[in-house]
Amino acid sequence: MKNRATLQELEIFAAIARHLSFRKAAEERNVTPSTLSHAMTQLEQRIGLRLLQRTTRSVALTEAGQAFLLRIQPAINDLTDAVDDLNSWRAEPRGTLKLNMPRAAEALYFSDLLLPFKQAYPDITLEIASNDGFVNIVEQGFDAGVRYGNEIAQDMIAIPFGPALHLIAVASPDFIAAYGRPAQPEDLLHFPCIQRRFASGKLYKWEFVRQQQQLEIAVRGDLILDNDHTMIAAACAAAGIAFLHRESVRQALATGQLVALLEEFSIEMGGLSLYYPGRKYLATPLRHFISWLQQYNQQRLKN
Incomplete structure (x- = not known):
């Protein structure tokens, strides 16, 4: 003993x-x-x-x-x-919910999904770690993560995290006045572009579709960033053409700060997913967040 x-x-x-x-x-x-x-x-x-x-x-x-x-x-x-x-026996659920997600996901969904959840459940501590590298959520102590569907291990449970995403090339009116507009995706090779470098060190090849065939363009440019927010700011300042999720530049497009390019070649991504281990019992904060996310997804479908 x-x-x-x-x-x-x-x-x-x-x-x-x-x-x-x-x-x-x-x-x-x-x-x-x-x-x-x-x-x-x-x-x-x-x-x-x-x-x-x-x-x-x-x-x-x-x-x-x-x-x-x-x-x-x-x-x-x-x-x-x-x-x-x-916690489910309490009138107000308590505890901590730790989420890991790409920075783009946090930027896209913080205001209308994540923050409203925190406001609806004031006794739940919401902790978000945003980075673009691959993280083992179990080893790192996260309750759940957010990633693109093809990046999620098969032993995880996954549900949609928001609607499907569209990628689009954008530039400012001043940039277009100075350089013109590309007519085909291949034309981007002759324009200064704002490149994206992944956490792995690789430069992103921009993705388009033409006649149901996917294209990848290794654009060029002397400004290389890894953050959507700074890319949007740089594009608005006429520093080059940027390639971003349409949702992230919705306001800039509506105000005329940015103009969409090559829209007929834009590609729909598979979308993000919330994923978590398939445990018998889910922590109460995560269970409430899953319910909140499902309601959010249903509301987006209605709109």
Whole structure:
């Protein structure tokens, strides 16, 4: 009986294993790294096995530690979900909802989807991490993520996150007055364009469709950005032609700051999806957000 681990010790070990860092695990649990180190030392001494390999610069799981984590992680998830599920008994749901999404998704949907959800559920803490790199939401401690459908692992549950997206080339009236307008997608090779670089380091090839055939154009330009907001500002300032989601430039098009180009060749993207692990119990904040998103999608279809 003496060599049994407590639930707190299991949670501490799982947090350290998830981050492979005493400092990050301590920040997550709001304690000091030395507290976690002491707890792990006591656990290892009591069970007579080393679970972690520690150096001054790194932390790694031993073979026994890896096997132990695989056994306890599902049980910890179930216990955490069971506690979170108690929120449904409250009149006002509480808890934290952590979402990861591309910056473009946050910009497109913050005002009319994400912020209204937070205002409707004031006792839910909404935390959004926006970046364009690929993130393992389970390892990084997120409840759900947002990505394009073809980027989502098959073992995840996914539902539409807003309507299908259209990509469109845009430029300012001043730019068009100075350089003219491209008539075909290939003409873009002769115009200064605002290029996009992905987090992977690759430059984006602009996508069009002609007679049901998809085209990719490796545009050129001496301004390279990775953020929709700055691309819109640069295009409005006549710095080049930009290629963006139509929804993100809707206001600039309506006010005449930007003009749509090559509209007959614009392509419809598959759209974004909210995805999350298929657990038996969903945390209450995530369950309410899924319901909110489904209502949002239905309303958009009516409009």
